[in-house]
Amino acid sequence: MGSPFGRFLLRRLGLSLLTLWLVSVVVFLGAQVLPGDPGRAVLGPLADARAVAALNKELGADRPPVEVYFSWVGGMLQGDLGQSYAYRAPVAPFVGDALLKSLKLVGVIFLIVVPLGVGAGVIAALNAGKPIDRILSVTSLSLTVIPEFVSAIALILVFAVILRWLPLSASWPTGAGPLTQLQHLILPALPLVIVLFGYIARMARAGTIEALSSDYTRTAILKGLPWRTVLTRHVLRNALVPTITVIAAQTGYALGGLVVVETLFRYQGIGNLVLSAAKAKDFAMLQAGILTIGAFFIVATLIADCITVMLNPRLRAELGR
Amino acid sequence: MSMTDTKTHSPALELEDLSVAYTVRGRDLPVLSNVSLTIQRGEAYGLVGESGSGKSTVALALQRVLPSNGRISSGHARVAGKDVAELGATELRRMRAKDVAMVFQDPGKALNPSLTVGRQMAEVFEILGSSGSEAKRRGEEMLGRVRISDPARVMASFPHQLSGGMQQRVVIAMALAKDPALLILDEPTTGLDATIEAEVLDLVDTLRQEFGAAVLFISHNLAAVASLCNRVGVLYAGKLVEEGPARELFNDPRHPYTAGLLRCLPRAGFKGGAALDNIPGFPPPPGSITQGCVFAPRCGLVQERCRVDEPPLYDVGTGRGSRCHFHDKVDDLPRMSEAPPVNTPERGPNVEPVLKLKHLSKTYELPGNRKVQALRDVTLTLDPGETLGLVGESGSGKSTLANLVLGLAEHDDGGRISIDGTEVPASVHQRPREAIKAIQIIFQNPDSALNRAHTVKHLIGRAVEKLAGIVGSERESRIRQLLEAVRLTPRQLPAKPRQLSGGMKQRVAVARAFAADPRVIVCDEPTSALDVSVQSAILNLLSELQAERQVSYILISHDLGVVRHLSDRIAVMYLGRLMEIGPARSVIEGPHHPYTEALLSAAPTVTGERGERIRLEGQIPSPIDPPTGCVFNTRCPRKFAKICETEEPPFALDDEGHAIRCHLPREKLGRGRRMEGVDVVEAGA
């Protein structure tokens, strides 16, 4: 690709791969350092020494770490994420399934929070200083500080237990259609929506206020353009660039919050997978899970960067140099 | 009267007792009170006054785009006969689309950064009913009319890909596209270079005649107003204090404020000529003066009566008015500030120059093995107590030269910088402390130079410690000494930059530069961000400090008035080369380099007289690929032979030390027009 954007993409991709590799090293080292004797750690003090040795061999603990690392990475590159000790089965299908579920949840979260947050921010900005702005600002600020587990429990109580509007469990029956799935996902999505809403709304508000008071907006108004055109073509386009960056950065935060939410709602996503793998000392699963989360985060950032650059011609031009 | 009649016979703008208030924390601040003025069709009206006087508010109010906390509290604003306060949403939009257009100060901000110029241009025509492709065609045509040579390329560009001057042309094209009855220009050239400023002013002047639009030209640059406008209004603290035909008003002001502003302007004189005066004090906060004359606290003619009776608008001649009880005594206005001492530099065979630059060049490497010579073979000296003015369009290498002298950029091998006879390393990091102390800088924008988080005391104190190496109790007394030298009071010590006015911030910057008894100070556009009244105070301060301490200045400015007022010698740069250097008077009065001639002809003067403007065709060539022979040959109006394109001219030096780099013999070079000083307003020393 010869265009500046292509080169930028290549460079960022390379950087992402490097990051991913670093994550893999850290994850691997973490798993190596923690227990001195993984077989013993997994099987407990009462287990038979032969069983421990066999498991160590299976886990590769008897081989030099560098060799183990390379065979792990090598396997991974071929799509083999290793063998789960707990399930005595390949890790890959579990991780794949969990990732898909988490993606659905994250998708629902952003589907709800982005329009809400951006909308609230823009409305607040258009009415800056008026009561509606104060209400929105105070609300979003106070919502941001509610921990997910508090809001999750409150939401469960209200919507699932008392009102019975939404199903309590996040897991849907097998073969359920998208609508049913969505119904199951709304409740688990809400705690993170609540937290993210504030961030996005504040960013959108600040960006819009800045764009509104800019000379180019004044120029657009003074061209006699209809207010709607001024808003969509001139204000929002410039206002939302910083917001998109924030949304992308919050993806990482959303993933952190997933662990809490998925556990509470007993949803078999990647957060839950990592947590139970850690509890079961299922190292292969744990490593693959964390690595997947890392990869997911990196991809999200990459996409956000690309969008930011595409929306901002000045950045795009700087790429050319 | 039918609609068309209203459109053609009513004035382009009529303000009738217009008052505007901003609500701040529940209180109404009156920023405009009872402003009345009329602009006839095709007339150019200048509105001048210090910043904060309400000029922009006038422009915003008459288009109904005041900030959300502002409102018209009484009176009327009529554009092309229609009272803007009475227009409904649709009519208001129609007025904006057709009758009035505005050009803002900073063209970079007035254009939407994420849309192409073409899109933004087309919009104007679409709103007037053109189809997409027609709008595009008309947009291109319009760009052609503002003398943009390559409209198609500009249409496809994003704003940041264009130079400031080009951006301002685009904004003007967008404004004129609707053929408005009234064109408002709010400080349209404040951010631009002298030559570009002159170009833009010329353009506005020609277009005004082509389009027949009335112009409201808002500026604190009196000379620019004088060169463009038929009539002028002077705004002070939200009141129109004087009004009249431009020439008469500037030649014979009938209000002490106008007279004061004019005395702040560096004009015809050279260093050692008439000293600048200034207007002491600050404009009052809106609404703080409820009785008598608003100018009384700063007025040199103030009488008891002024504090009690508010002066009405007195009729002081045909079409002239002044809000001063003593408008007939303005000629007696005393000097309001002490004239600063003027230093004569030490010269002579026994005096060692404080700064010697020998064969300084600076080459930047670009990607792709390309090179830019930002500076080429500059040799010059600076005597103790001398001021060297440095002029040239942007991109001519002024700032590069300053950076090399300061050691912020390293010159190429082969060059030499000596301070007081001792050669110093190229990089500031390798220079001994003495050498670093010796050369300091004052920037154009004190905001970016001063750390906002620190107090004045900290800012000056740190310079005293770091540079002068003074600590302990002596540090305190040194800070106070500096503070006094720049006319600040200890009350300002705990203040942070944002609590200070622009002028005070620049004083802090000056104090910092003087902290360690420097030998040379580079002043990079030290006053171009300031009002004339503040500028004159800072310029006087610089003169005074020079006389006191024998410090030398390298003064970079695009304001030729400022340069000639302060400089002993002037150097003219073009494309990284020194084209001319010599005593200020010789350079200005000539014979001088064809480039200098063009620069000088571009500068507007407050008397409104502008000699024959010498237009430089085309853009400055790229320094990556400079023209062969004389680098100025692609734009030189006096180019005379093949030799200009083939051979770089040598420096021809006369016995006054005036050197010119041109193949033309001296007697064929141009001479400056004589600038007639307007002695009526010149303050008696």
Ligand SMILES: Nc1ncnc2c1ncn2[C@@H]1O[C@H](COP(=O)(O)OP(=O)(O)O)[C@@H](O)[C@H]1O
């Ligand atoms: N939105 C605002 N709210 C409160 N005060 C303002 C606002 N805008 C301008 N002002 C004040 O109004 C006065 C006039 O400002 P302005 O019209 O911008 O003057 P100028 O253009 O002459 O510099 C100043 O005192 C300024 O501080």
Ligand code: SF4
């Ligand atoms: S009325 Fe008095 S205070 Fe006001 S400008 Fe005239 S002389 Fe000065």
Ligand code: SF4
């Ligand atoms: S050498 Fe020729 S081109 Fe250069 S300035 Fe002189 S006349 Fe003009």
Ligand SMILES: [Mg+2]
């Ligand atoms: Mg203004």
